[in-house]
Amino acid sequence: xxxxxxxxxxxxxxxARDALAQKKLSSLELTQAYLAAMERxxxxxxxxxxxxxQALGMARASDxxxxxxxxxxxxxxxxxxxxxxxxxxxxxxxxxxxxDHFKPTYESTVTAQLWxxxxxxxxxxxxxxxxxxxxxxxxxxxxxxxxxxxxxxSVEKARAALSSDxxxxxxxxxxxxxxxxxxxxxxxxxxxxxxxxxxIRQPAAFTGTCGIKPTYGRCSRYGMVAFASSLDxxxxxxxxxxxxxxxxxxxxxHDPKDSTCYDAPVPDYEAAVGRSVKGLKIGVPREYRLxxxxxxxxxxxxxxxxxxxxxxxxxxxxxxxxxRHALPAYYIVAxxxxxxxxxxxxxxxYGLREPGKDIAELYGKTRAAGFGDEVRxxxxxxxxxxxxxxxxxxxxRAQKIRTLIKRDFEIVFADGVDAILTPATPSAAFGxxxxxxxxxxxxxxNDVFTVTVNMAGLPGLVTPAGRxxxxxxxxxxxxxxxxxxxxxxxxxxVIEQSAGRTALPQAWWA
Amino acid sequence: xxxxQATVRRIAHLARIAVTxxxxxxxQGEINAILSFVEALGAVDVEGVEPMTSVIPxxxxxxxxxxxxxxxxxxxxxxxxxxxxxxxxxPKIIE
Numbered sequence: 001x002x003x004x005x006x007x008x009x010x011x012x013x014x015x016a017r018d019a020l021a022q023k024k025l026s027s028l029e030l031t032q033a034y035l036a037a038m039e040r041x042x043x044x045x046x047x048x049x050x051x052x053x054q055a056l057g058m059a060r061a062s063d064x065x066x067x068x069x070x071x072x073x074x075x076x077x078x079x080x081x082x083x084x085x086x087x088x089x090x091x092x093x094x095x096x097x098x099x100d101h102f103k104p105t106y107e108s109t110v111t112a113q114l115w116x117x118x119x120x121x122x123x124x125x126x127x128x129x130x131x132x133x134x135x136x137x138x139x140x141x142x143x144x145x146x147x148x149x150x151x152x153x154s155v156e157k158a159r160a161a162l163s164s165d166x167x168x169x170x171x172x173x174x175x176x177x178x179x180x181x182x183x184x185x186x187x188x189x190x191x192x193x194x195x196x197x198x199x200i201r202q203p204a205a206f207t208g209t210c211g212i213k214p215t216y217g218r219c220s221r222y223g224m225v226a227f228a229s230s231l232d233x234x235x236x237x238x239x240x241x242x243x244x245x246x247x248x249x250x251x252x253x254h255d256p257k258d259s260t261c262y263d264a265p266v267p268d269y270e271a272a273v274g275r276s277v278k279g280l281k282i283g284v285p286r287e288y289r290l291x292x293x294x295x296x297x298x299x300x301x302x303x304x305x306x307x308x309x310x311x312x313x314x315x316x317x318x319x320x321x322x323x324r325h326a327l328p329a330y331y332i333v334a335x336x337x338x339x340x341x342x343x344x345x346x347x348x349x350y351g352l353r354e355p356g357k358d359i360a361e362l363y364g365k366t367r368a369a370g371f372g373d374e375v376r377x378x379x380x381x382x383x384x385x386x387x388x389x390x391x392x393x394x395x396x397r398a399q400k401i402r403t404l405i406k407r408d409f410e411i412v413f414a415d416g417v418d419a420i421l422t423p424a425t426p427s428a429a430f431g432x433x434x435x436x437x438x439x440x441x442x443x444x445x446n447d448v449f450t451v452t453v454n455m456a457g458l459p460g461l462v463t464p465a466g467r468x469x470x471x472x473x474x475x476x477x478x479x480x481x482x483x484x485x486x487x488x489x490x491x492x493x494v495i496e497q498s499a500g501r502t503a504l505p506q507a508w509w510a
Numbered sequence: 511x512x513x514x515q516a517t518v519r520r521i522a523h524l525a526r527i528a529v530t531x532x533x534x535x536x537x538q539g540e541i542n543a544i545l546s547f548v549e550a551l552g553a554v555d556v557e558g559v560e561p562m563t564s565v566i567p568x569x570x571x572x573x574x575x576x577x578x579x580x581x582x583x584x585x586x587x588x589x590x591x592x593x594x595x596x597x598x599x600x601p602k603i604i605e
Contacts, residue, residue, distance in 0.1 A: 398548075400562075
């Protein structure tokens with residue numbers, strides 16, 4: 001109760017929801033507290049657009065509905081939206097220069113469902129350009145800083161870095177770096193994110209937050225800026241497993257506007273949080289034990305196994321023999337789809353336009369000026385692997401390997417395995433400016449544990465599981481059967497509770 | 511497999527991204543780094559394996575072949591960098 005009165009941003013989504021229902025707090029008070037936190041947290045660069053007028057209007061409307069007892073599931077709860085979701089009349093650029101000034105005339109299905117359930121929009125969140133990156137350093141709007149202090153840094157040093165080029169501060173991960181940073185810094189109660197190769201799960205692991213990429217098809221992709229259509233999925237980043245479950249229930253569901261969206265009722269995911277995991281069979285894949293693996297990560301993984309065993313789950317060793325092919329195959333499939341999806345940015349219908357003497361020059365100059373280095377790299381790789389003479393050798397071969405990767409999982413699940421426990425990332429968060437400048441592949445290796453899940457279309461969840469020796473958050477990943485997100489929430493809750501709630505960083509940036 | 515500078519220029523042309531002469535060697539290095547990373551896939555036995563077309567087994571939904579929207583020309587043009595009346599403007603194509 002005291003918490004409610006002094007700092008409502010300290011409440012989790014579930015706690016804030018209950019406080020609103022019990023009239024201990026109004027949505028207007030909660031929203032104002034978040035708008036103030038966002039203002040103090042501008043240095044982190046998590047929000048690239050703030051929508052205070054919209055937020056206050058939505059909060060007032062929520063308070064009216066709550067007073068009448070008509071509140072939805074997320075009534076009055078202020079959230080942040082990744083810049084990849086189309087929000088009607090509000091900046092939507094997937095943090096790319098090529099979408100300059102684009103304001104959609106329509107709303108994405110996922111955000112429309114969040115507003116339907118009463119959520120309040122605080123603004124748009126930073127991300128890697130077109131979701132291509134693992135550190136949020138490819139954004140046209142500049143890097144995002146994690147609210148976690150680098151090891152052995154003083155607050156003064158961190159503040160100085162925050163107001164200059166941010167080098168040395170920790171990355172929040174990517175591509176959903178703004179979402180992860182904002183949730184971890186308590187600038188919003190929860191956030192939408194998206195995941196093509198690990199873009200929800202790696203940032204969650206880096207910032208001590210919870211994230212889930214649901215099964216391919218669980219959420220509608222309508223109104224999400226497309227990167228790789230056969231891999232992209234929406235999902236939330238939140239402070240607790242319960243909060244993530246509440247968010248996903250509103251985000252998921254059938255949509256006739258997306259032909260790949262699955263037509264089945266959405267379960268009450270929150271009810272799965274706290275459910276017993278006794279008797280569940282958990283697979284531990286030997287291929288995820290990499291040569292030269294970080295000892296802390298290996299230890300954390302073993303700890304996760306022990307926690308699940310103690311909760312009554314059965315642990316079995318499993319084999320997913322095609323695991324090592326997943327990341328290379330991803331770097332054919334994802335760029336191929338990206339090169340096709342990003343062909344629409346031509347300087348004619350929306351976004352940036354660089355003048356040219358003819359249409360070909362207009363295209364070439366617009367795309368040269370509008371795409372950042374990483375996006376250009378991937379569009380070119382994708383163009384190459386789809387070009388005549390290379391299509392079979394690269395693209396078709398990668399799609400065959402994708403079949404093999406999925407088959408590995410199918411065999412294991414057919415053997416009665418309910419879920420799979422793996423590390424989330426190869427290390428804790430690294431520093432801004434530290435990785436990938438010489439060799440793009442160095443950055444790609446961040447997704448080595450998460451990318452298999454996208455290739456196989458499965459649900460993957462990351463939960464905070466502990467801290468590194470240097471005090472930085474570390475996460476574990478749970479992989480489930482198609483459309484069995486509920487089991488993941490139950491297991492994730494066991495790990496979250498066993499590890500003890502991660503205390504989020506103090507507001508040194510404010 | 512690796513690409514030479516002529517191939518880099520050809521890819522850039524296919525992708526409709528203008529590149530300068532100075533950028534070409536740099537792009538060549540990056541593309542070759544990625545191609546060498548994916549090279550090991552060539553050794554995987556994929557004999558008789560079907561390429562994936564749909565990650566979740568699902569029937570493509572069908573709907574009646576009728577007009578479901580339209581008359582939104584104003585919205586379609588709302589974000590155009592250059593438009594006149596009901597048209598997008600582009601440089602002259604036919605002399």
